[in-house]
Amino acid sequence: MRRDPEEPARSRPEQVTGRFGGLVADRVTGRDDLLARARGQLSRGGSVLLHGPAGIGKSTVLRTLAAEYAGTARTVLRCAATESESHLPFLTLVDLLGLVVDEVSGQLPAPQRAALEAALTGRGDSSLHHDGLALRLAVLSVLRALAARGPVLLVADDLQWLDAASAELLGFAARRLGGMPVRMLCAARTGTEPQGQSYDRYLRASLPETLTLRVPPLSRTGISELLTRRGYTGLPRSTVRDIHRTSGGNPLFALELGRALAESPTPPRPGEPLPVPTSLRALVLSRLGMLSTEARRTLLVASAGARPTLQLLHAAGRNDAEAETARAARLGLLATDRETSGGQEGAIRFAHPLISAALYAQASPQERRAAHAALSTAASDPIERARHLALATPGTDQQVADRLSEAAALARDRGAPSVAAQLGLLAARHTPPDAVQEADERRLRAAEDALTSGEQDLAREVAREVLDRATDPEIRVRAWTVVIDTAGHAMAGIDAVFPQVLADAGDDPRLLALVRYQLAWRALLVEGAMDKGRAEAARAARLAAQAADRRTELMALAFQAQMETLMGHPGAPATLERALSEPQDPAVACDHNGAGAARFRWQIMSDRLTEARTTITGLLREVRRRGMAESEVHFLRGLAETELRSGHCGRALELAHESLRLARDTGIGEGAAAMFASLAEAAGGDAERALALAGEAVRRAEEDGDLMYQSRALAALGHAHLVAGDDTAAAQALRRVRELEHRLGVSDPARGRWHGDLAEALARTGGLAEAQDVIDATRVHAARLGRESVLAVMDRAEALVVAAHGEAEAAALLLAAAADRLGRLGYGLEEARAALELARLRAVAPDTVAARSAYDETARLLRRCKARPWLRRLEALEGVSSAATSPAAPSPTLVGPAVTGRQPRPGLAGSAPPALDTLAATERQVAALVLEGATNREIAARLFISVKTVEATLTRVYRKLGIRSRVDIVRLAAGQRTG
Incomplete structure (x- = not known):
């Protein structure tokens, strides 16, 4: 709507020595975090063991990592064991060493060489019992000899099928390879270890450097x-x-x-x-034949139930359910009691969802109907009883259809619109053929429920089905409304339907109100005509009031209020008050296009951040209770915006990504969610990710032809460029925003808050006159509308213009006043940005005390906001600040914020030793935490900088103080305190 791994069959791979020639890794989907952890381990010279069930994608990840790291090894040894060959002794050893042993066998003592040759060729009576020590030492010697020539990478797939002899030899060698450049990259399937052997017995336990990683299911x-x-x-x-x-x-x-x-x-x-294809049924139901016929029927009833329990199975006539399910659990078809989650007594959970699906798919239609018939009387929930009754009843039946409609209404009231949609479709399917209009009404209501739950495809499909057969004007207009709503921001793609909708509406004011409301959205999204959209919404509100359709009237008034707010129209408060007046429709009140959302937008644009947070939190809670997926996407984004404005960058980043995940899961508002995730990344995450997300948002808006979100996406792109340090690209993107919003008629600068970014980018790139023009024009509208925070940001931007004209002190006064004003309004990050500009100004001034004070205050504010990208920009001042620092200048307290879990060393914490006065601000803070005993990683986390930055800072500290290590810092400080 809208608006606001795989693990295919393998043959034994070719053995590879040296570098992989032409090996191309499979593309991996959804494994970024897993790969990052594995790469970090391998880069440090450690080993990695991947594990997980069959088909989870272990081999794909293994091949990807092997292809990446083969180039760093002189020798690559590979093997892939199979179950059918796991009984053959030394087979894995043959795969690993067969092609390389000749290269180093001359370095082996004769007994070891003879034992290894017998094992690899199968000649003689070689065995661990017969050649035990010689064979073990031979394998160790070969690996050491290979490692002496260069790094060795051992890649082993399906570790669980290693033959016992090879596993024992590799375990022996692994325990004795400490310090040698040998890395192991292995994968093992869980749940299939032969003869009770643990898949990691010979690797994790014997090689401490091994990182064991579970390959999780895909999202x-x-x-x-x-x-x-x-x-x-x-x-x-x-x-x-x-x-x-x-x-x-x-x-x-x-x-x-x-x-x-x-x-x-x-x-x-x-x-x-x-x-469920036969191949999967055979895979997951291989042990089903070990159950009795009655036990299989019991499992079928469990698979047909939504939340099966032992009590439910008893009520459905399965008298021996305990013994039958216990047997199924022992066979691995059901989870054991300790694996059952949710706390429901007697709950039954299949070991994998596919087992339940395969059981159900394998049953005949008669067996399925019998299971549902039993559950239709056994289930305690009326919704479940109605569903099972429908699935047990072939053909049409008016009574069944009526019960399903009642169950759909109950599900709707419970906040489960997706369930309501499924029940409504079942009701339509069971409605007798002579009740055509009733069946259409049930389908249409199901489509509307699907729309509410975020199932756009289903809603559109059902609405089109209704339009193919319905003749009633009201049903047709409502169905067209569903089709239009599912288009979301891409309304241009369905422009041709509007004449048909108008024709179906005729002169009925109630239906015309629905159509005019949709035309208001069309004017905004397709034509970019905000004033026309406002006029259409006002017309829709009048028609709805005439027809006594309060729901449509409220939606139209909310839209009108939103447009008037963005336009800076003087009638916005009065329209919003009308939209909030009684009587209210509860569903409209919490809709993302309703009056509650309009009130939130007005509050956040009017600098009422506390009120905005209260409003949006209440709206989010209500739509979650009602299962309104699209509104949840929007309100998560709204709450993230409130946190971002308040300077809570970490929290804003979490909420923005939660909104983005939900948007991508449902296909709702993905462009808008990417746009705001970009802003959140630029504030508290990573500038490169911010650029990528903003680019995605711009592409989506352009593809949809949505001018409103195109301007917002370009504003996010310009902001991301600014944070990344590319002022020219920032100015280019933000100039386009200015042009677009002028065409759209947006005059309230609090809508996108891009004006300060544009002015600052222009000032830094020499466009002083244009920057001043942006500032002056923005001030006019901000002053008229009372947008205090925007006026403060304009002061911050003008300070850059003033400073460029050589008036440093006047610029400093503007920046200090802007920071103070923004802080009082609660805009934490904007306050910190003003402080950053003041620190930048002071850094080149001769007053080192003022420079150090400005730098420290900026660091404090940015850390409080957790504004990591801005902290990285602050680090760029370090060199300038350091050059301006004088040994004679007084120093603020050396000791920074304490690291959790560590206490300052006795006699070392407190004010800075005099010799440390020469350090720049960040250098002194890092030194302070060193004195407290913090590690580099702890220092990085506490100061919101990278570990590399900590290391580079310490290098500068050592050089300035003429010392060589962290210990020398402590000694220096201790010596000066006692001297």
Whole structure:
């Protein structure tokens, strides 16, 4: 809407010595964090063990890492064991060493060489019992000889199938390779260790440098990307959601389900289970034959239930449920009691969601109906009883349809619109053919529920189905409304439907009000005509009031109030008051386009941050209770904006990414979510990520033809360039924002707050006259509307222009006043930015005391905000500040904030020793934390800088003080305190 891994079958790989020639790693989806941790370990010379269930993508990650790090090794040894060959002794050893042993065998003592040759060739009576010590020492000697020539990388896949003899030999060698340049990169499948052997017995326990990493399931977004990359495109998001749930995030399972869907001539209808291919059924149900017929029926009833318990199974007539489920748990089909989560007594959970799906898919239609019939009387929840009754009843049945409609209404009231949509579709399916209009109404209500829950594809599909058969004007206009809403910001793509909607509405004021409300959005998003959108919304409100349609009237008034607020229209407060007047519609009151959202926007633009936080928090809580996915995306972003304005950059970053994840999961507002995530990254994260997200937001807005969000996305892009230090690119992007907003009619500078960034970028790139023009024009509107924070930011921007004209003291006064004003208003980051400009100004002045004081105050403010990118910009002043620092200048307190868990060393904390006065501000703070015993990593975390920056700072400290180590800092300080 809108508006505001895989693990394919393998053959034994070729053995590779030296560098991999032409090896290309598989593209990996959704494994960035896992790869980062593994790369860090390998870069430090350590070993990595990947583990997880079959199909989770271990081999893909293994191949990727092996391809990346093979170039750093002189010798690469590879093996991939198989279950069918795990009984053959020394086979893994043959794979690893068979092609390289001749290169170093001459260095082995004769007994070791003979024992190893017998093991590798199979000649003689070689065994661990017969050649025990000689064979063990031979393997160790070979690895040491290879390592003496250069780094060795050992890559082993399917470690659980290593033959016992090879595993014992490798374990012996691994325990004795300490200090040698040998890294191991291994993967093992969990749950398949033969004869009780632990897959990591010979690696993790014997090689302390090994990092054990579990390969986790993919997220829904990762599964979606994987399916698309493999050619399974065009799947509805609801289907992708089902694939993700059924596969449990397992890439192999997800791809098999995607293939089954692609090959199926009749895709499942909404609410029906996914087709499970025979290959997956055989894989997950291999142990089903070990259960009795009655036990299999019990498991089928459990698979048909939404939340199966032992009590439910008993009520459904499965009298021996305890013994049957216990047997299934021992076979690995069900989770054991200690693995069951959720705290529900007697709860039954399948070991993997695919087992439940495969059981259900394998059953005949008659067996399924029997299971649902039993559950229709056993279930205690009326929604569950109605659903099972429908699935147990073939054909149409008016009573069943009525019960399903009642259950849908109950689910809606409980805040489960997705469940309501599924029940509504079942109700329509069971409605007799002579009740056509009733069936259409049920389908349409299901589409509206799907829209509320964020299932856009399903909502659009059902609405189109209704339009294909419905003749009633009201049903048709409502169905068109669903189609328009699902277009989101890309309304230009459905422009042709508006004449049809107007024709269906006729002269009915109630229907015309619905259409005019949609035309208001069209005017804004397609034409970029804010004034026209305001006029259409006012017209819709009048028509709705005439027709006594309070819901549409409230939505139209809220839209009108939003437009008037952005336009700086004097009637905005009065319109907002009308939108908030009684009677209210509860669903409209918390809608992201409703009056509550309009009030929040007005509050945050009017510098009422505390009130805005209260409003948006209440709205977010209510939409979560109601299951309103689109509104949740918007309100998460709104709360993130409030935190960002308040200078809580870390919290804003968390909320912005939560909104972005939800937007990508549902396909709702992805561009807007990326736009704000960019702003949050630029404030508290990483400037490069901010640039990438802003670029994505601009592309999406341009593709959608959405001029309103295009201006906001460009503003985010310009801001990201500014934070990254590219003032020219920032000015270029922000000039486009200025032009766009002039065309759109946006006059309130509190809407995008880009004006200060543009003026500052222009001032730094020599465009002083243009910068002053931006400042003057912005001040006019900000003063008229009472936007105090914007006026303070304009003072900060003008200080740069004044300083460029050589009036340093006047600029300093402007900056100090701006910082004070922004601090009083609660704009923590903007206050810190004003302090940063003052520190920049003072850094080149002869007054070193003022320079040091300005620098320290800026660092304090930025750390309080957790504004990491801005702290990195502050570090750039270090060299200038250091050059301006005089040994004779008095120094502020050396000791910085304490590191958690460490106490200052006795006699060392307190004021700075005189010899440390020559250090710049950051250097003194780092030295202070060294005196407290903090590690480099702890110092970096406390000061919000990188470990590399800490190391570089310490290097400068050593050079300035004429010392060589951290210990010398302590000695120097201690000596001066006692001397």
